[in-house]
Amino acid sequence: MASYLEILDDDQGHELSLFCVPKHYEEDLDSVIIPNGLIKDRTERLARDIVRDMGGHHIVALCVLKGGYKFFADLMDYIKALNQNSDKSVPLTVDFIRLKSYSNDQSTNCVKVIGGDELSALSGKVSFVFIDIVETGRTMETLLALLNECNPKMVKVASLLVKRTPRSSGYRPDYIGFEVPDKFLVGYALDYNEYFRDLSHICILSDRAKEKYRV
Amino acid sequence: MTHSLVGSGRKEQGVVIEEGWPGYDLELFNYPEHYRGDIDSVLIPHGVIMNRIECLARDILEEIGHHTLMVLCVLKGGYKFCADLVDSIKAQSHSTNSKLTTRVEFIRLKSYLNDHSTEDLHIIGPEDLSMLKGKNVLIVEAIVDTGKTMKALLQHVEMFQPKAVKVAGLLVKRVPNGPGTLPDYVGFVIPNRFVVGYALDYNEYFRDLNHICVISETGKLKYKV
Numbered sequence: 503m504a505s506y507l508e509i510l511d512d513d514q515g516h517e518l519s520l521f522c523v524p525k526h527y528e529e530d531l532d533s534v535i536i537p538n539g540l541i542k543d544r545t546e547r548l549a550r551d552i553v554r555d556m557g558g559h560h561i562v563a564l565c566v567l568k569g570g571y572k573f574f575a576d577l578m579d580y581i582k583a584l585n586q587n588s589d590k591s592v593p594l595t596v597d598f599i600r601l602k603s604y605s606n607d608q609s610t611n612c613v614k615v616i617g618g619d620e621l622s623a624l625s626g627k628v629s630f631v632f633i634d635i636v637e638t639g640r641t642m643e644t645l646l647a648l649l650n651e652c653n654p655k656m657v658k659v660a661s662l663l664v665k666r667t668p669r670s671s672g673y674r675p676d677y678i679g680f681e682v683p684d685k686f687l688v689g690y691a692l693d694y695n696e697y698f699r700d701l702s703h704i705c706i707l708s709d710r711a712k713e714k715y716r717v
Numbered sequence: 718m719t720h721s722l723v724g725s726g727r728k729e730q731g732v733v734i735e736e737g738w739p740g741y742d743l744e745l746f747n748y749p750e751h752y753r754g755d756i757d758s759v760l761i762p763h764g765v766i767m768n769r770i771e772c773l774a775r776d777i778l779e780e781i782g783h784h785t786l787m788v789l790c791v792l793k794g795g796y797k798f799c800a801d802l803v804d805s806i807k808a809q810s811h812s813t814n815s816k817l818t819t820r821v822e823f824i825r826l827k828s829y830l831n832d833h834s835t836e837d838l839h840i841i842g843p844e845d846l847s848m849l850k851g852k853n854v855l856i857v858e859a860i861v862d863t864g865k866t867m868k869a870l871l872q873h874v875e876m877f878q879p880k881a882v883k884v885a886g887l888l889v890k891r892v893p894n895g896p897g898t899l900p901d902y903v904g905f906v907i908p909n910r911f912v913v914g915y916a917l918d919y920n921e922y923f924r925d926l927n928h929i930c931v932i933s934e935t936g937k938l939k940y941k942v
Contacts, residue, residue, distance in 0.1 A: 507745045520732050522771045539764020543928070546747045703768070 506664065506678035507544055509535060513683070515706055527701055530711035531688075536680060536704040541662070541690055542576060544679045548660060549580030552630075552677060556658075557590040561628045564618070566645075567600045568699070569634035572691035573662040573679070577632065601641060613644040624654045634691055635663040639673030663687070663704075686712065731889065731903030732769060734760065738908070740931055752926060755936030760912055761905060763927040766887070767801060769904045773885060774805035777902060778817070781853040781883055782810060788821045789849075789874065791866070792842075793924070794859035796823075797916035798887040798904075802857060822846070826866055840869065846877045854879040859917055861900055862890040862909075888912070888929070911937075 515533030523531065565574040578596070585591040599618040615621065629649060636642055642659060649657050660677035667684040686707040688698035694707055697715045740758030748756070777786075786806070790799035803819055810817040824842030854874060861867055867884055874882055886900035892909050913923035914930045922940045923932070 505742075505745060507741060516732055520772060521768055522775055537765045537768040539766065539768040540762050541764070543746055543762040543764040547745060550747055 504674060504676055504678045506681045507540075509680055509682045511666070511683040518705075521703060523703065523705070524701060527698065527705075530698075530708055530714065531701075532706040532708045534703045534705050535682070535685075535687065536690075538690065538702040541573075541679070541704065545573065545576050545662075546580045548677050548679060549577055549584060552577075552660065553581060553584045553588075553590055553592050556592045556628070556630075558592075559628045559656075560593045560595070561630045561658075562624060563594050563596045564629055564631045565596065565598045566631065566633040567598050567617075569691050569693065570632050570662075573634055574632045577660070601645065613641055613648070615645070615648060621649065621652045624649065624652045626653065626655050628656045628658070629654045631657065631659045633659065633661045633675075635665065635687075636661045636673065636675055637665045637667060638669045639671040642675070643671060643673050662690075663692075730899055731906050732765075733906045734908065736891070736908050743930070746928060748928065748930075749926060752923070752936075755923075755933055755939060756913070756926075757931040757933040759928045759930050760907065760910075761915075761929040763915065766904070766915060766929065770798070770801050770887075771805050771809075773902045773904060774802055774809055777802075777855065777883070777885065778806055778809055778813075778815070781855065781881060782806065782815065782817050783853065784816070785818045785820065785852050787849050787852045787854045787879070788819055789846075789854060789856045789870075790821055790823045791856065791858045791870070792823050792825045794917050795857050795887075798859050798885075799857040802885065820848075822848070824870075826870075840873060846874065849874060849877040849879045851878065851880050854882045856882065856884045858884065858886045858900070859915075860888040860890065860912075861886040862892045863894055864897070867900065887915075 513535065515535035516537070518528065518531055518534060521534045521537060523534070565571060581592060581594065597618045600616040602614045602616060631645065633642065646657060659675040661675040662679040664675065664678050664681050665684055666681055687704055688694050688707045689701035689704045691699050692704065693699045695715050695717050740760040741762065743756055743759055746759050746762060788799065788803055790796060799821065803821060807819060822843060824840055826840060856870055856874065858867065871882060883902065884900035885902040887904040889899060889903050889906050890909050891906060910931055912929050913919050913932050914926035914928050916924050917929065918924045919932055919936070920940050920942050
């Protein structure tokens with residue numbers, strides 16, 4: 503069972519004025535729910551757990567863009583530091599994919615993988631997927647099914663966030679940073695219509711901003 | 718949700734850590750192996766300390782970050798807070814093209830035995846603090862509980878006729894005989910528990926721990942003098 507840092511449903515977060523937030527977002531956010539520093543500290547621990555568990559195996563790291571890029575970059579930095587400084591290390595190669603998920607009229611879940619090298623190259627290798635957030639879990643389940651078709655040796659998943667929601671399929675990643683409430687979260691690469699990716703803390707979006715940045 | 722009131726200053730002094738909150742599970746974080754069993758939980762992760770410091774630095778820069786800033790660091794517990802705070806002040810001042818010079822002086826205070834605050838207060842450090850005259854002074858302390866240290870320091874510093882004196886305290890403890898006034902810049906308001914880490918020690922141990930943590934009973938016995 504993956505351990506995780508639980509952010510409770512009734513957690514109001516921290517006052518914006520107590521943290522450094524870009525001026526252009528000051529009116530759009532309700533509070534800071536996970537400060538950037540806490541994300542980094544938790545990520546540092548995940549890196550240690552991953553290196554400990556994977557010790558030796560060559561892994562193909564698959565970063566799911568765009569939301570996953572910051573988590574991926576920071577996690578890689580910590581893994582590299584561990585690789586350089588300890589007895590155990592994990593040889594890594596890296597690839598980037600984008601997922602376009604859409605449900606058609608029959609409401610079946612379709613996920614298309616865009617970019618990245620040929621998935622067939624994963625055959626016989628350990629592949630590690632890095633993603634920003636798991637909500638219903640259906641996107642991940644579909645991706646995993648696709649990856650498994652390529653006969654990898656093993657597939658592991660690390661997600662920075664897992665949402666507590668009744669809509670969840672029950673799927674849990676192998677490594678989890680935080681378990682969060684079913685609220686509208688932005689920041690640290692989590693976007694709202696492409697906005698807020700340049701915010702380093704994870705914050706709760708205000709209702710006003712939902713309208714403001716609506717497409 | 719409340720909105721900040723224009724012109725009324727900060728509503729909340731610091732990040733408040735509630736009385737009953739046990740802290741985060743240690744196993745969710747990275748920490749030195751040699752302290753396994755000696756810590757109960759993580760009260761404030763290192764990253765959150767750094768984020769809060771960035772914000773304090775921003776406020777300090779805005780209010781007293783002009784010309785020369787004399788920083789008075791209270792050793793030993795204050796050294797990390799001071800180093801990180803001054804780094805952040807300098808980094809932010811560089812990016813705003815301000816012409817700020819920061820200078821750091823160090824003073825030592827002896828007032829703790831094991832985990833109790835004792836009566837005596839010795840100020841050890843440069844006898845001559847005349848370089849403070851006419852300047853903005855920022856006293857940097859790791860932790861404020863009774864406020865005795867803060868008061869003694871302020872009195873000591875005033876003798877050298879600085880232009881203005883402000884106090885930055887990373888942690889303010891909620892204690893029964895607490896200080897009448899809070900420091901000007903407060904990082905976190907915490908419960909009245911003995912904390913270690915981020916340069917705060919227990920008989921010289923735990924200074925090499927990044928996060929601010931609650932020491933366990935095992936730890937207290939193990940490192941008791």
